Amino acid sequence: MAFVPLPLADADVRFAPHWLAVDAADALLTALRREVPWHVHRIRLFGRDVDSPRLSCWIGDPGTGYVYSGTRFEPHPWPPALAALRPRIDAAVGTRMNSVLANRYRDGRDGMGWHADDEPELGPRPVIASLSLGAPRRFVFRRRPRRGERASTEKFELELPPGSLLLMAGDTQRYWQHALPKTARPVGERVNLTFRSVTP
Numbered sequence: 001m002a003f004v005p006l007p008l009a010d011a012d013v014r015f016a017p018h019w020l021a022v023d024a025a026d027a028l029l030t031a032l033r034r035e036v037p038w039h040v041h042r043i044r045l046f047g048r049d050v051d052s053p054r055l056s057c058w059i060g061d062p063g064t065g066y067v068y069s070g071t072r073f074e075p076h077p078w079p080p081a082l083a084a085l086r087p088r089i090d091a092a093v094g095t096r097m098n099s100v101l102a103n104r105y106r107d108g109r110d111g112m113g114w115h116a117d118d119e120p121e122l123g124p125r126p127v128i129a130s131l132s133l134g135a136p137r138r139f140v141f142r143r144r145p146r147r148g149e150r151a152s153t154e155k156f157e158l159e160l161p162p163g164s165l166l167l168m169a170g171d172t173q174r175y176w177q178h179a180l181p182k183t184a185r186p187v188g189e190r191v192n193l194t195f196r197s198v199t200p
């Protein structure tokens, strides 16, 4: 359950690799497969609308509607398994979360490209708690280029096993981007929940 800080400069990233026991993570994955209305979202990529390479669902309190990749989503109400989990997440990170983006990566062809979760509704220093379930996947950070720098080579990567909780806080979104790369390796299904605190 303990968090260890990860060595990203000017960021606050903490990781609890075994936040949930493996059987609890499995049970949650089974419940979420059934309880969450999974959809392919349309996202804007280099000025074009395309199908996102994953299934997703926005879940949240009323009024936490969210703009993502140029599209506004009204949140789905909390399914029972997530309503039960939410106070434990809140206690672990010390923030009251009011929404969650659930993502379902069916296999290695699904992933998420480089981005920072820096939408204005998340405030200047977003606190985001990311819980992983199912197949382990590689998660990567890259530093945004500093002033006068064309590109940054600073990277940090880790594997996110089932039951792990990754906390991103402080200036993490300001100075770093993250991604879940696609992979040619045969990997099973993974579900990720990013709990957020949105100011409506």
Ligand SMILES: O=C(O)CCC(=O)C(=O)O
Pocket (backbone or CB within 6 Å): 101, 103, 112, 117, 130, 139, 160, 178, 179, 180, 192, 194
């Ligand atoms: O699936 C993941 O681990 C990352 C998800 C993510 O970055 C996001 O939902 O913003």
Ligand SMILES: [Fe+2]
Pocket (backbone or CB within 6 Å): 115, 116, 117, 178, 194
């Ligand atoms: Fe993200």
